[in-house]
Amino acid sequence: MTEIRIIGAPSDLGQGRRGVDMGPSAIRYAGILEKLTRLGCEVKDLGNIDVPMLEMHTVKNEKLKYLDEVIRVSEALYSSVKKVVEDGHVPIILGGDHSISIGSVAGVASKHRNVGVIWFDAHGDMNTEESTPSGNIHGMPLAVALGYGHKDLLDIGGFTPKVKPENVVLVGARSVDSDEVRLIRESGIKVYTMAEIDRAGMGRVMEEAIEFAGNGTDGIHLSLDLDALDPMFAPGVGTPVNGGVTYREGHLAMELLAASNRLVSVDVVEVNPILDNRNRTAEMAVELVESLFGKTVV
Template identity: 75%
Template structure:
C-alpha cells in the first residue's frame, strides 16, 4: 500500500489555449481517488493550490508569457509538494499545463535526495526564452529543471538544477522545434522518438528508461503529458500530435513502471475538457494512473 496525496494545479497560464485549468476537475470526475483507494492505497485529495484568474492578467513579455503568474503558481505548488514529500508520501499532481512541473519538481527536489525523470510527451519541453517560437512557458519546464532558462524559474526553491541530465529520459516525442532539438542533443538527455518505440517496442524502451532514470538515484518522477498518447485515445489535449503512443503501449509503460517499484512522484498534465469527447481523456488519465499504482487484469 502506498501513501498517495493528490494535489490540483488548475493553471493554464503556461500555454496559449484555454481549458487545461479544468483538467484537475475532469480527472477527479473520472474517479481518481476512489479507484486508487480500491487498489488498497492510502489516498487523500488535498484540493487545489491557489491559481489567479487569467482574465485579470496581461502578457508583459512575449518570450515569457504570463511569467509572474506562472512563477507564483509554481511557488505555491513547490511548497505543497515539498510538504507532502516530507511526510514520505507520493504526490500525484494534476495539471493544468506542463509549466506546473517547474513547481512540482522543485518540491520533489527540496529533500535533496537525487531522483530521475521519465518525461512522457509528444514535445520536448526543452525551449528557453531564446529558442521559443511561442513564448509559452509550458514548452520550457524540462529545460528549466535542468538549469536552462530564466534565472528566477531555474532557482525556484533556492537551488538548481533540480535533476541531472544523465537521469532524464524523454519518451514519445514527435514534435520538436529546431533549436529545441539542438538543446536536447547538447544536454545529452536520452530521448526516445515514436520511431524508436516502433522499432524497439515499448517494453524495451521502458526498461532502458527506468535503468537510466534510476541510476544512482532514490526514485523516479513521472511527468505524464496526455498528448504523449495518440489523439485517437486522448483527444482532449491542447496540442495534439498524430502518431502517438497507443492505448496498450501507454498501459504497458505504466505497468512496467509499477513493477519497478521506483515511482516517487507523478504529474498528470494537459487534459483539456473543452476539447475532449465525453471526458475520454480524463478517463484515460485515471486508467493510466491506476496501472502506474498496481492495477492489473488478474
C-alpha cells in the same frame, strides 16, 4: 500500503488554449481517488493550490507569457509538493498545463536531490526565452529542471538544476523544435522518439528508460503529458500530435514503471475538457494512473 496525496494545479497560464485549468476537476470526476482507493492505496485529496485568473493579468513579455503568474503558481506548488514528500507520501499532481512541472519537480527534488525523471510527452519541453516560437512557458519546464532558462524560473525552491541529465529520459517525442534538438543534444538527456518505440517496442524502451532514470537515484518522478498518447485515445489536449503512443503501449509503460518500485511522484498534465469527447482523456489519465499504482488484469 502506498500513501498518496492528490494536489490540483488548475493553471492555464503556461499555454495558449483555454480550458486546461479544468483538468484537475475532470480527472477527479473520472474517479481517480475512488479507483486508487480500490487498489488498496491510502489516498487523500489536498485540494487545489491557488492560481491567478488569466483574465486578470496581462502579458508583459511575449517571449515569457505570464511569467510572474507562472512563478507564483510554481512556488505554491513547490511548497505543497515539498511538504507531501517530506511527510513520506507520494504526490500525484493534477494539471493544468505542463508549466506546473516547474513547481512539481522542484518540490520532489527538495527531498530527493538525486531524483530521476521520465518525461512522457510528444514534445521536447526544452525551449527557453531565446528559442521559444510561442512564448508559452509550458514548452519550457524540462529545460528549467535541467538548469536552462530564465533565472526566476530556475530559482524556484532556491536551487538549480533540479535534475541531472544522465537521469532524465524523454519518451514518446515526435514534435520537437529545431532549437530544442540542439539543447537536447547539448544537455545529454536520453530521448526515445516514436520511431524508436516503433522499432524496439515499448517494453524495451521503458526497461531502458527505467534503468537510465533509476540508476543510482533516489527514485523516479513521472511527468505524464496526455499528448504523448495518440489523439485517438486522448483527444482532449491542447497540442495533439498524430502518431503517438497507443492505448496498450501507454498501459504497458505504466505497468513496467509500477513493477520497478522506483516511483516517488507523478504529475498528470494537459487534460483539456473543452477539447475532449465525453471526458475520454481524463478517463484515460485515470486508467494510466491505476496501472502506475499496480492495477493488473489478474
